[in-house]
Amino acid sequence: MEKNVLVLGGGMIGSAVAQDFRERGGAKVTVADIRQESLARISARTGAAVLRADVSDLAVLEEAVRPFDLVVGALPSALGFRTLRALIEAGKDCVDLSFMPEDAFDLDALAQERGVTAVVDCGVAPGVSNMMVGYAASRLDVREDVLIYVGGLPVQRRWPFDYKAPFAPHDVIEEYTRPARFVEHGRIVVKEALSEPELVDFAGVGTLEAFNTDGLRSLLRTVDATRMKEKTLRYPGHVELMRAFRETGFFSKAAVDVGGQAVRPLDLTAAILFPKWSFEDGEADLTVLRVVVEGRRGASRERHSWDLLDYFDPESGLRSMSRVTAFPAAIVTRFLAEGRFCKPGVHAPEALGAMPGLLDLVLNELRARGIEVGGSVVMPEPAEDASSRRSPSRA
Amino acid sequence: MEKNVLVLGGGMIGSAVAQDFRERGGAKVTVADIRQESLARISARTGAAVLRADVSDLAVLEEAVRPFDLVVGALPSALGFRTLRALIEAGKDCVDLSFMPEDAFDLDALAQERGVTAVVDCGVAPGVSNMMVGYAASRLDVREDVLIYVGGLPVQRRWPFDYKAPFAPHDVIEEYTRPARFVEHGRIVVKEALSEPELVDFAGVGTLEAFNTDGLRSLLRTVDATRMKEKTLRYPGHVELMRAFRETGFFSKAAVDVGGQAVRPLDLTAAILFPKWSFEDGEADLTVLRVVVEGRRGASRERHSWDLLDYFDPESGLRSMSRVTAFPAAIVTRFLAEGRFCKPGVHAPEALGAMPGLLDLVLNELRARGIEVGGSVVMPEPAEDASSRRSPSRA
Numbered sequence: 001m002e003k004n005v006l007v008l009g010g011g012m013i014g015s016a017v018a019q020d021f022r023e024r025g026g027a028k029v030t031v032a033d034i035r036q037e038s039l040a041r042i043s044a045r046t047g048a049a050v051l052r053a054d055v056s057d058l059a060v061l062e063e064a065v066r067p068f069d070l071v072v073g074a075l076p077s078a079l080g081f082r083t084l085r086a087l088i089e090a091g092k093d094c095v096d097l098s099f100m101p102e103d104a105f106d107l108d109a110l111a112q113e114r115g116v117t118a119v120v121d122c123g124v125a126p127g128v129s130n131m132m133v134g135y136a137a138s139r140l141d142v143r144e145d146v147l148i149y150v151g152g153l154p155v156q157r158r159w160p161f162d163y164k165a166p167f168a169p170h171d172v173i174e175e176y177t178r179p180a181r182f183v184e185h186g187r188i189v190v191k192e193a194l195s196e197p198e199l200v201d202f203a204g205v206g207t208l209e210a211f212n213t214d215g216l217r218s219l220l221r222t223v224d225a226t227r228m229k230e231k232t233l234r235y236p237g238h239v240e241l242m243r244a245f246r247e248t249g250f251f252s253k254a255a256v257d258v259g260g261q262a263v264r265p266l267d268l269t270a271a272i273l274f275p276k277w278s279f280e281d282g283e284a285d286l287t288v289l290r291v292v293v294e295g296r297r298g299a300s301r302e303r304h305s306w307d308l309l310d311y312f313d314p315e316s317g318l319r320s321m322s323r324v325t326a327f328p329a330a331i332v333t334r335f336l337a338e339g340r341f342c343k344p345g346v347h348a349p350e351a352l353g354a355m356p357g358l359l360d361l362v363l364n365e366l367r368a369r370g371i372e373v374g375g376s377v378v379m380p381e382p383a384e385d386a387s388s389r390r391s392p393s394r395a
Numbered sequence: 396m397e398k399n400v401l402v403l404g405g406g407m408i409g410s411a412v413a414q415d416f417r418e419r420g421g422a423k424v425t426v427a428d429i430r431q432e433s434l435a436r437i438s439a440r441t442g443a444a445v446l447r448a449d450v451s452d453l454a455v456l457e458e459a460v461r462p463f464d465l466v467v468g469a470l471p472s473a474l475g476f477r478t479l480r481a482l483i484e485a486g487k488d489c490v491d492l493s494f495m496p497e498d499a500f501d502l503d504a505l506a507q508e509r510g511v512t513a514v515v516d517c518g519v520a521p522g523v524s525n526m527m528v529g530y531a532a533s534r535l536d537v538r539e540d541v542l543i544y545v546g547g548l549p550v551q552r553r554w555p556f557d558y559k560a561p562f563a564p565h566d567v568i569e570e571y572t573r574p575a576r577f578v579e580h581g582r583i584v585v586k587e588a589l590s591e592p593e594l595v596d597f598a599g600v601g602t603l604e605a606f607n608t609d610g611l612r613s614l615l616r617t618v619d620a621t622r623m624k625e626k627t628l629r630y631p632g633h634v635e636l637m638r639a640f641r642e643t644g645f646f647s648k649a650a651v652d653v654g655g656q657a658v659r660p661l662d663l664t665a666a667i668l669f670p671k672w673s674f675e676d677g678e679a680d681l682t683v684l685r686v687v688v689e690g691r692r693g694a695s696r697e698r699h700s701w702d703l704l705d706y707f708d709p710e711s712g713l714r715s716m717s718r719v720t721a722f723p724a725a726i727v728t729r730f731l732a733e734g735r736f737c738k739p740g741v742h743a744p745e746a747l748g749a750m751p752g753l754l755d756l757v758l759n760e761l762r763a764r765g766i767e768v769g770g771s772v773v774m775p776e777p778a779e780d781a782s783s784r785r786s787p788s789r790a
Binding site for chain 2: 159
């Protein structure tokens, strides 16, 4: 029998989840939101059942989820942690897309105790990227390099930003200021956001610029690697402008006296960037993701790599960032509904990637939705050979 | 007998005027200011007499100037016009460095009536640049091209601005936003500030970037030329960042709602730029000026050009911007004191440049103060010859 799925939040992501179930079936979906106009739009566009409710009220939430088998969380990140805890306490399996700042693993013991399977961070990166890393990490005996590049961009570049934001400028600027955690020599190191810019070519997109941001999240804990980093991609030049903005003080949270008023520069900056960074109706965006994992398997080296590329879909009206975030969550929700993944506890997507065959299933489902994903495994020559070639006289 | 000169304003410029008279004589100088600490510093450094008075009060001003033969105005630009009018009404010859936004020529009739000789805009540009243009314009029958490049810069470039401001950021940003008036085809045209950037080489400084600003002032009225423009110089890259700031809205005077407070972005920007654009104690600046005037004299073409270059003087502690602004005014004040220039009315410096021998005198005085000024006159081949060379078959 078809399962009943409740999607919490009828924003861009929640409505894209509903749209995926409408087009491809697999569960009966209801979308809960406080905003009547969002619900009306979702109802008209996806045929999903809707439920007007303020699910930020935990008593309302508990009542709302009762009739459902599964829950997809697509609420703002500030609500993510307490919502997840409430879902686990209510005994509901769930897939979370809130990208909460807190550590969801703090709820792992509770989820095991309640017999709840919860998958968090189930978008594109974090999300698909974690599955790719989880897959490769499970294949390798020694994980030497884990590298993730990801970016969401407008298709058309416009001066001076060459960028528009699929979410509020505050959240983007947070990425541009929060210190970035990476792994070097097997240990976590912290680097300045926006540092170490480098140019990288992507087939179909051209040259982009990658720079440090804090995006590894659960991978810092779940994957044991010598080196690991995630970098954000933008069109070349954007990062230099953002560095100049930050250096000037436009991203500062420390209030400045302006004619007797205390003003946080960040708040003004976010306010004036909002209209400039908003996509216009029907404006096309794209998402690009590259994951490279290299290490040793027995005596040989292996390098696993994937490139993902996706565009705005004019037919559905869904922006690429909504597609690549919502579709993995919808696919994983079906796995939970079908019992393919049932393991009480809180899991990040790398746990699914490590399960035999599961990554291929996910990637094929993404391809069926028009997302381009290519992957390859190569076996570079062992380092020993390379070094001996450099000293032929030793032969 | 030595004349008595009153300098209004004991800021950077006023104190540099006093310092010049201390070192080179020519008049007995008194500096008037409301700020006791400025007067104490001037007294200690220049030996000038000081007068504590609020000369923004016109009754106080009238009383203060009574015993003096000549007045140098070095007050903020907002006070410039009404101060000049009061000086003229009091019958005092004067040299003004307030760079007022109003049109000083509106006081010309009054000055003629009162028999007062007033010279305004008597710094480097406007100032020396006007004298150069006035000289060349008086030599030529037809003035075709008048071009002025000017910039005040820190000697050391530091990311991201490659710039520090010798005056408040508000005034610099005003230059970056006010539409720029030029002459093309003999008519005044208006262009966007910061537009038409071009790279220009200066011996001793390297490559700078010149862009449109509104700096021609009196020349728009006094010189009849086919083409005339003034451009501001910065290290390359600065203008692109300023264009991005302006495009983002950081220079806007329209209030933005920031969490319920109405904030003018320009005010916040000026507040956070102020410490970043301030010169440190003893930090070296430089001033660079290029003036090129080309036209016809009888049947032949002439191109007059000058390059001026000046640096911070560690001995006197005077920044170059103070030197190149104050010294021309001090030199012209001596001309007035000596009766070399006595012509009731309000004059811009191009009127002095047009007087035989006067420009050379000024430039030699500047050279004596360590300011490098080079000039040349060349006679390019007439345009007719060039065009006939391009079509040799016509010969």
